[in-house]
Amino acid sequence: MAQSPSIPKGTRDYSPEIMVKRNYIFDTIKSVFKLYGYMPLETPAMENLSTLMGKYGDEGDKLLFKILNSGDFMAHVPDNELQERNSIRLTNKISEKGLRYDLTVPFARFVVQHQSELTFPFKRYQIQPVWRADRPQKGRYREFYQCDVDVVGSNSLLHEVELIQMVDEVFRRLKIHVRLLINNRKVLAGIAEAIGYPDKLVDITVAIDKMDKIGLENVNAELREKGICDEAVEKLQPILNLQGSNTEKLSQLRTILKDSETGLKGIEELSTVFDYLDNLQINTEVKLDLTLARGLSYYTGAIFEVKALDVQIGSITGGGRYDDLTGIFGLKNMSGVGISFGADRIFDVMQQLALFPQDNMTTTQILFVNFGEKEERYCLSLLKQLRAAGINTELYPEAAKMKKQMGYADKKGIPYVALVGETEIQEGILSLKDMTSGEQTNLRVEDVITKLKR
Amino acid sequence: MAQSPSIPKGTRDYSPEIMVKRNYIFDTIKSVFKLYGYMPLETPAMENLSTLMGKYGDEGDKLLFKILNSGDFMAHVPDNELQERNSIRLTNKISEKGLRYDLTVPFARFVVQHQSELTFPFKRYQIQPVWRADRPQKGRYREFYQCDVDVVGSNSLLHEVELIQMVDEVFRRLKIHVRLLINNRKVLAGIAEAIGYPDKLVDITVAIDKMDKIGLENVNAELREKGICDEAVEKLQPILNLQGSNTEKLSQLRTILKDSETGLKGIEELSTVFDYLDNLQINTEVKLDLTLARGLSYYTGAIFEVKALDVQIGSITGGGRYDDLTGIFGLKNMSGVGISFGADRIFDVMQQLALFPQDNMTTTQILFVNFGEKEERYCLSLLKQLRAAGINTELYPEAAKMKKQMGYADKKGIPYVALVGETEIQEGILSLKDMTSGEQTNLRVEDVITKLKR
Numbered sequence: 001m002a003q004s005p006s007i008p009k010g011t012r013d014y015s016p017e018i019m020v021k022r023n024y025i026f027d028t029i030k031s032v033f034k035l036y037g038y039m040p041l042e043t044p045a046m047e048n049l050s051t052l053m054g055k056y057g058d059e060g061d062k063l064l065f066k067i068l069n070s071g072d073f074m075a076h077v078p079d080n081e082l083q084e085r086n087s088i089r090l091t092n093k094i095s096e097k098g099l100r101y102d103l104t105v106p107f108a109r110f111v112v113q114h115q116s117e118l119t120f121p122f123k124r125y126q127i128q129p130v131w132r133a134d135r136p137q138k139g140r141y142r143e144f145y146q147c148d149v150d151v152v153g154s155n156s157l158l159h160e161v162e163l164i165q166m167v168d169e170v171f172r173r174l175k176i177h178v179r180l181l182i183n184n185r186k187v188l189a190g191i192a193e194a195i196g197y198p199d200k201l202v203d204i205t206v207a208i209d210k211m212d213k214i215g216l217e218n219v220n221a222e223l224r225e226k227g228i229c230d231e232a233v234e235k236l237q238p239i240l241n242l243q244g245s246n247t248e249k250l251s252q253l254r255t256i257l258k259d260s261e262t263g264l265k266g267i268e269e270l271s272t273v274f275d276y277l278d279n280l281q282i283n284t285e286v287k288l289d290l291t292l293a294r295g296l297s298y299y300t301g302a303i304f305e306v307k308a309l310d311v312q313i314g315s316i317t318g319g320g321r322y323d324d325l326t327g328i329f330g331l332k333n334m335s336g337v338g339i340s341f342g343a344d345r346i347f348d349v350m351q352q353l354a355l356f357p358q359d360n361m362t363t364t365q366i367l368f369v370n371f372g373e374k375e376e377r378y379c380l381s382l383l384k385q386l387r388a389a390g391i392n393t394e395l396y397p398e399a400a401k402m403k404k405q406m407g408y409a410d411k412k413g414i415p416y417v418a419l420v421g422e423t424e425i426q427e428g429i430l431s432l433k434d435m436t437s438g439e440q441t442n443l444r445v446e447d448v449i450t451k452l453k454r
Numbered sequence: 455m456a457q458s459p460s461i462p463k464g465t466r467d468y469s470p471e472i473m474v475k476r477n478y479i480f481d482t483i484k485s486v487f488k489l490y491g492y493m494p495l496e497t498p499a500m501e502n503l504s505t506l507m508g509k510y511g512d513e514g515d516k517l518l519f520k521i522l523n524s525g526d527f528m529a530h531v532p533d534n535e536l537q538e539r540n541s542i543r544l545t546n547k548i549s550e551k552g553l554r555y556d557l558t559v560p561f562a563r564f565v566v567q568h569q570s571e572l573t574f575p576f577k578r579y580q581i582q583p584v585w586r587a588d589r590p591q592k593g594r595y596r597e598f599y600q601c602d603v604d605v606v607g608s609n610s611l612l613h614e615v616e617l618i619q620m621v622d623e624v625f626r627r628l629k630i631h632v633r634l635l636i637n638n639r640k641v642l643a644g645i646a647e648a649i650g651y652p653d654k655l656v657d658i659t660v661a662i663d664k665m666d667k668i669g670l671e672n673v674n675a676e677l678r679e680k681g682i683c684d685e686a687v688e689k690l691q692p693i694l695n696l697q698g699s700n701t702e703k704l705s706q707l708r709t710i711l712k713d714s715e716t717g718l719k720g721i722e723e724l725s726t727v728f729d730y731l732d733n734l735q736i737n738t739e740v741k742l743d744l745t746l747a748r749g750l751s752y753y754t755g756a757i758f759e760v761k762a763l764d765v766q767i768g769s770i771t772g773g774g775r776y777d778d779l780t781g782i783f784g785l786k787n788m789s790g791v792g793i794s795f796g797a798d799r800i801f802d803v804m805q806q807l808a809l810f811p812q813d814n815m816t817t818t819q820i821l822f823v824n825f826g827e828k829e830e831r832y833c834l835s836l837l838k839q840l841r842a843a844g845i846n847t848e849l850y851p852e853a854a855k856m857k858k859q860m861g862y863a864d865k866k867g868i869p870y871v872a873l874v875g876e877t878e879i880q881e882g883i884l885s886l887k888d889m890t891s892g893e894q895t896n897l898r899v900e901d902v903i904t905k906l907k908r
Contacts, residue, residue, distance in 0.1 A: 005563040005783045008500050008551050013564055015571075016493035016578060023494065035841045037818040037848035037866075039470035040477065044597050045499060045553075045583060046462050046519075065500075066522040068549055070587040074541040082536060087528040095522055097462050099499075109459040110467055117469075119865040121851055124470060129499060133524040143498050156851030158830070169841075279831055280838060329459045364491040376612070377733055384734060387489045387623075394491035397575055397610030411573040412491075 010134070010142030020363065021356050022145075025174065025346055026127055029147060032169045033125040036162050038149050041124040043106040045131075046097045053098075055105045055328060063132045065142075066095040099131040103148045103340075104325070111152055112329035120153030127343075139344070150338025152325065157269060159337050160302045160321065161276045167306055167317060167339065168284040174346070175355050177309040178316070179285045183292040184270050185299050185320070187253065190263015191239055191290070194256055195232040204228070208240070209293035216240070239290060246274050246288040253290075269301060298322045304339060308349045316345045363392055365452055366416045366432070367409040370396040378425050382418075382445050389449045409435060416452075464588070464596030474817065475810050476599075479628065479800055480581055483601060486623045487579040490616050492603050495578040497560040499585075500551045507552075509559045509782060517586045519553040519596075520545055553585040557602045557794075558779070565606055566783035574607030581797075593798070604792025606779065611723060613791050614756045614775065615730040621760055621771060621793065622738040628800070629809050631763040632770070633739045637746040638724050639753050639774070641707065644717015645693055645744070648710055649686040658682070662694070663747035670694070693744060700728050700742040707744075723755060752776045758793060762803045770799045817846055819906055820870045820886070821863040824850040832879050836872075836899050843903045863889060870906075 007013065014022060030040075046067060053061055073094045081090060100106050103126045111122065127147045136142055149166070151159050164180060171178045188208070192201040203226040207219050214222075223233050239256060242249045250271055257263030270288065277286055294303045301321030308316050319339030326334040350356055366386065368379045379395050386393045394414075396405045409417050419431040424442075432448060433440045443451070461467065468476060484494075500521060507515055527548045535544060554560050557580045565576065581601045590596055603620070605613050618634060625632045642662070646655040657680040661673050668676075677687050693710060696703045704721055711717030724742065731740055748757045755775030762770050773793030780788040804810055820840065822833045833849050840847045848868075850859045863871050873885040878896075886902060887894045897905070 005505055005567050006502065007498055007505075007563075007567075008502055011498035011500060013498070013568070014494075014496040015568070016495055019494035019496060034817050034846050035844075037821075037846060039817050040468075040473035041470055042468040042473060044461055044465035044467070045585070046465055046597065048460065048462055051459055051461075062524075065524075067553075068520040068522050068545065070516075070519075072541045074539045074544060077539075082539075085528045085531075085536075087526045090528060091522065099521075109461075113459050113461075114467070114469070119862055123848075131499070143500065154851045158849065158851045161834075165838075276831075276834065280834060363488055363493050367491075377730070380615075380730065380734060384619075390489075392488050392491060394577075395612065397608045397612045408573055 008142070010136030010140075012141065012143070016363075017361075020361050021350070022343065022347060024356060024361070025343060025350070026147065028173050029170050029341055030125065030127070032166050032173070033149055035169070036123075036166055038123040038125045038151075041107070041110065041126045042128060043100065043103075043110055043126070045099055045129075047100055047106060047109070049092075049096055049098045051109050052101060052105060056101055060101060063134055064101055065099040065131045065133055066091055067097040067099070069094055069096055100128075101132060102130050103128060103146045104150075104338075105328075107148070107150060108326045109329055111334065112326050112331045115331060118153075121151050121156075121159070122153050123149075123151040125149040139348075141344070145343045147341040147343050148338060149341075150336055152334050152336035155321075155323075155335040157272050157302075158276070160269075160273050161280070163319070163337065163339050164273070164277060164284075164286060164304070165280065165282060167304070168282040170341070171306070172283055174350065176316075176346070176349055176353070178306050179287055179309055181287055181289040181292045181305045181307065182270065182273070183289055183303050184266035184301055185303060186262045186266025186269065186301060187257070187290070188266075188293060190257040190260035190266055191236070193260040193263060194239075195228070195235045197228055197232060200226065200228060204236075205293040206295065208291050209295055211240070211291040242290060246270075246286070249288050249290070250274075266301075273302065294318060294320060298325065300324070302337065311349045311352050313345055313349060315342070316349060317341045362413050362415055364394050364412060364414045365391050366393040366418050366448070367405070367412075367414045368393065368395040368418045368420065369402065369405050370399045371419075371421050372399045375420055375422075375425065379418075379420050382420070382430065385445050386449065389453065391449065391452050418448075462596070464590030464594075466595065466597070470817075471815075474815050475804070476797065476801060478810060478815070479797060479804070480601065482627050483624050483795055484579065484581070486620050486627070487603055489623070490577075490620055492577040492579045492605075495561070495564065495580045496582060497554065497557075497564055497580070499553055499583075501554055501560060501563070503546075503550055503552045505563050506555060506559060510555055514555060517588055518555055519585045519587055520549040521551040521553070523548055523550055554582075555586055556584050557582060557600045558604075558792075559782075561602070561604060562780045563783055565788065566780050566785045569785060572607075575605050575610075575613070576607055577603075577605040579603040593802075595798070599797045601795040601797050602792060603795075604790055606788050606790035609775075609777075609789040611726050611756075612730070614723075614727050615734070617773070617791065617793050618727070618731060618738075618740060618758070619734065619736060621758070622736040624795070625760070626737055628804065630770075630800070630803055630807070632760050633741055633763055635741055635743040635746045635759045635761065636724065636727070637743055637757050638720035638755055639757060640716045640720025640723065640755060641711070641744070642720075642747060644711040644714035644720055645690070647714040647717060648693075649682070649689045651682055651686060654680065654682060659747040660749065662745050663749055665694070665745040696744060700724075700740070703742050703744070704728075720755075727756065748772060748774060752779065754778070756791065765803045765806055767799055767803060769796070770803060771795045816867050816869055818848050818866060818868045819845050820847040820872050820902070821859070821866075821868045822847065822849040822872045822874065823856065823859050824853045825873075825875055826853045829874055829876075829879065833872075833874050836874070836884065839899050840903065843907065845903065845906050872902075 052064055077093045129143050129145050131143050189201055192198050192204050207222040211219050220233050242252055250267055253267055299320040300323040303320035305315040306317035321337040323335045325336050383393050415435055417433045424430050429442045429444055431440055432443050531547045583597050583599050585597050643655055646652050646658050661676040665673050674687050704725055707721055753774035754777040757774035759769040760771035775791040777789045779790050837847050869889055871887045878884050883896045883898055885894055886897050
């Protein structure tokens with residue numbers, strides 16, 4: 001009974017200090033989503049295993065958290081299966097539900113299930129935890145939040161443009177300097193064609209994707225390993241090394257991919273997006289990166305990745321266009337595009353660069369010191385006035401020693417302490433102590449409101 | 455593969471229309487919590503079963519959703535246990551984690567685990583889903599949100615007062631007329647003493663608690679069934695029927711409970727709370743109800759319940775003081791008091807009474823009609839200006855038929871549509887159509903900002 005309690009490994013409690021910071025990030029992101037007409041959606045933590053299984057590969061199936069059926073779940077397991085002791089096969093007999101692994105599959109499931117009620121293009125954002133039975137390690141958790149924004153039911157490139165605008169605005173507000181890398185899967189397909197291996201698109205994509213981590217030499221080695229001949233690898237080098245502005249790169253690519261219809265289509269898409277962005281003059285550098293591939297195979301058009309410039313960390317946001325997300329649930333031709341903000345990494349970047357604004361991180365603005373019953377009653381009406389003006393305030397709940405009360409304000413990061421004793425009551429004022437400077441000022445409650453509302 | 459997808463029974467998707475309304479409720483509640491210095495906390499969805507089991511009674515243990523261990527969970531089950539096919543015993547071998555059943559036990563676990571880092575009194579709110587393997591029925595779900603606010607580490611009655619102030623403020627903002635019923639467990643204990651059955655407190659409490667549902671006659675019958683003699687039941691009647699104001703009731707109770715130290719303590723607590731509230735002049739009627747008992751047995755002082763006055767529905771908020779919440783995890787003498795807002799019921803009340811404010815429920819304020827490539831580019835810069843002014847706006851992503859574009863605005867509940875064709879571009883204006891009145895006005899973008907910011 002009295003053992004020291006703990007939580008499952010790979011999970012976290014979010015203490016108030018952390019929550020306030022996380023909420024600052026999520027609130028910033030949400031307000032930008034809303035500016036662009038994206039609306040909130042939430043789906044259940046539990047999905048039927050039939051919805052989840054087979055969507056994330058064999059490895060993903062293993063990493064799903066499965067929920068034991070309620071009641072006498074063993075009653076229906078056939079004798080021979082029990083003897084067999086095959087955990088995987090037995091799972092199917094004793095578990096029908098699992099915890100969601102990402103927000104994409106539940107979103108696709110939602111769109112298909114509710115297709116007749118939805119207005120397309122359907123623009124939604126979703127910020128919820130997901131669960132993966134991964135081996136926990138630094139920066140990898142078994143429960144973590146995803147923050148996705150997608151639009152489905154439209155193949156207009158204006159959505160690519162607005163997603164980039166949103167990335168620009170979110171990181172401008174969070175004060176994180178970023179670069180947005182962009183590429184297009186059709187261009188990658190064109191490149192595979194151009195070097196003579198249209199059927200090896202996946203292998204080429206997977207290899208190129210590692211450029212950042214393992215370098216050009218090793219990428220080339222991997223390509224050869226996958227059966228790409230020396231000549232083709234040679235042909236690929238100038239493409240991966242294209243220099244110049246986005247426009248210059250695209251113009252060189254037009255020559256290289258002149259015989260690939262798909263490739264040219266990809267170039268046109270990129271060109272249109274760049275053209276819109278030029279007119280809109282966004283702050284973020286948007287850079288065409290032909291080595292950007294993004295592992296997940298369902299992307300079919302634009303792909304994005306956002307890197308923080310002042311911190312060594314992987315990508316903090318990424319996404320792309322997919323032409324067949326809902327096909328897995330039987331609804332064809334539903335093109336969509338979306339991005340996912342990496343909340344944990346964004347948090348780490350802001351923490352490292354001390355970007356959380358001080359004044360947004362305090363919840364209580366004034367603590368009233370409790371001097372006893374008479375003062376207490378007087379203070380309560382002051383608190384009422386301050387709260388009516390939208391100022392967060394607390395009265396220490398008992399007439400404890402001054403040191404203890406000040407310690408409470410200090411530990412909770414409360415910026416002001418109000419002292420109201422007999423003199424102050426007589427004069428109708430309160431003595432407001434600035435906890436940072438130590439300065440103490442006598443003010444009427446109206447003046448306190450003006451001061452703090454400033 | 456292509457079967458129509460669905461979600462587990464008892465769970466819900468929260469569509470954008472529902473989410474916007476739910477967020478309105480949660481945002482209102484959260485802003486009041488913050489006014490009083492309560493801070494956000496979140497705990498993991500999964501807790502160790504050792505944390506959860508035995509905390510909710512035998513029935514509760516059965517209703518916990520248990521998570522199957524990862525990997526080859528069958529490998530460690532002894533042969534004889536496998537043969538036994540005892541689902542309950544087997545659960546202990548193949549499952550170590552469960553989904554949280556409420557927010558109270560995880561909160562107690564958090565406080566004990568982090569006691570050395572916390573500042574007491576520790577004031578936190580927590581809004582997260584909980585899961586129960588209950589039989590789903592109307593109004594009862596297997597996944598639902600709880601919205602708890604508690605303070606621990608202080609036995610000051612000022613906290614009872616501020617919780618009542620918070621209830622008053624939340625429902626004033628939501629425009630729900632409510633009555634707050636209050637009682638005190640010590641008074642109930644005093645009553646049990648006064649009628650000669652101090653040892654039957656739980657039976658008496660449980661019976662009285664049903665007054666609302668089954669009426670006085672049946673309550674009396676249940677009391678007799680539990681072995682309370684006729685004389686004692688007779689003695690109880692005038693107590694349950696006390697009439698008059700709170701002060702009058704308390705004054706009568708002082709006589710009735712004059713020999714019970716506990717009872718008198720309870721009366722003093724109630725009296726103090728009423729006294730504070732009188733000074734604060736809150737709008738909500740706070741009524742002493744001696745039949746209010748609240749089933750959960752851990753309450754030890756004040757108990758509260760909030761009823762909506764204009765709708766027939768159970769209590770929409772409730773709570774109380776508990777002197778030994780963290781005792782289950784080995785930390786003694788940690789008194790606390792808290793309340794829980796019933797989000798689903800509050801939602802139903804607001805829906806039935808049409809209390810959701812129209813203008814808070816729209817996310818996009820203006821839809822720009824798409825007339826083609828040239829207009830599109832021009833519009834994008836207008837959208838940029840509007841968004842910079844904080845106005846949520848969208849451009850329809852393609853030059854579709856007018857009817858389709860207007861239909862999109864209509865279905866999404868967008869209040870204004872902007873029409874910008876060649877004439878408007880030349881004149882530097884936009885034609886703004888009010889979707890409710892049908893009225894169309896020519897305005898400069900600055901005027902639109904002024905109009906919508908009003």
